[in-house]
Amino acid sequence: MKDQHSDNDPNWKRDFPIEKTKATHVSRREFAKFLGLLSGALAISNGGIVIKSLLFPKEGLKGEHFVCNVSDVAVGEMFQFEIEGTKVVPYILIRLEEDRWRAFEQKCTHLACAVRYRADLNQIECPCHQGFFDAESGRVIAGPPPRPLPQLAVIIREDKVYVTGKEEQEQENIS
Amino acid sequence: MADFRESQNKAHPNKTNTLMTAIIILLILFVSLQIWFLFGALNNALQENFNFALTTFIGSAILALCSFWILKYLPDPKE
Numbered sequence: 351m352k353d354q355h356s357d358n359d360p361n362w363k364r365d366f367p368i369e370k371t372k373a374t375h376v377s378r379r380e381f382a383k384f385l386g387l388l389s390g391a392l393a394i395s396n397g398g399i400v401i402k403s404l405l406f407p408k409e410g411l412k413g414e415h416f417v418c419n420v421s422d423v424a425v426g427e428m429f430q431f432e433i434e435g436t437k438v439v440p441y442i443l444i445r446l447e448e449d450r451w452r453a454f455e456q457k458c459t460h461l462a463c464a465v466r467y468r469a470d471l472n473q474i475e476c477p478c479h480q481g482f483f484d485a486e487s488g489r490v491i492a493g494p495p496p497r498p499l500p501q502l503a504v505i506i507r508e509d510k511v512y513v514t515g516k517e518e519q520e521q522e523n524i525s
Numbered sequence: 526m527a528d529f530r531e532s533q534n535k536a537h538p539n540k541t542n543t544l545m546t547a548i549i550i551l552l553i554l555f556v557s558l559q560i561w562f563l564f565g566a567l568n569n570a571l572q573e574n575f576n577f578a579l580t581t582f583i584g585s586a587i588l589a590l591c592s593f594w595i596l597k598y599l600p601d602p603k604e
Binding site for chain 2: 379
């Protein structure tokens with residue numbers, strides 16, 4: 351320290367020294383203080399997540415949404431659609447068998463790449479990093495995705511396909 | 526006449542250096558743990574796992590308090 355500053359220098363002179371080399375010098379003491387500050391900032395950010403999840407809980411899809419006619423999707427095919435709410439979310443509708451339908455969010459849970467249905471494997475594939483999901487439940491079979499694909503409930507009525515939130519349909523079934 | 530502090534400093538000239546290094550290493554450890562917690566909380570918050578977010582926040586806050594507390598022991602070059 352003594353070669354950088356005189357011990358008797360006032361604080362302002364230490365913070366704004368005349369020589370540039372002295373101004374850019376970061377002592378270990380200052381670095382340690384910065385780490386303390388960073389530690390506080392990280393704790394506050396973590397608190398922000400708690401506050402956000404308390405104030406803005408994630409809401410499932412509300413109501414029924416028309417997707418397409420039954421005849422528009424052949425067995426083993428995939429149909430892409432979007433639902434506009436507070437934000438536009440892309441989904442895929444899969445016709446596994448004649449009367450077996452599944453709907454999932456199209457964004458991979460890894461890095462939000464668009465997933466696609468592979469009829470030959472009966473799995474949903476994320477082509478970006480070779481993530482594979484079960485076409486029945488959306489659970490992760492292989493690859494880097496950390497969570498299953500969010501799923502919607504499919505309702506077939508009068509040859510028309512509708513989707514609704516999974517939780518909403520479960521509540522209806524209970525009542 | 527030399528006092529105790531002066532004698533100690535002469536007997537252990539590297540003491541300040543060791544202390545400073547130890548504190549910085551501890552601080553880096555705390556910050557690394559906090560980054561890990563934050564990363565986990567961000568991932569789990571997406572899955573609506575509120576308890577995980579709360580637990581990591583408490584852990585992170587305790588580590589932050591430890592970081593502030595340990596700064597008290599930073600060696601002062603003036604002494």
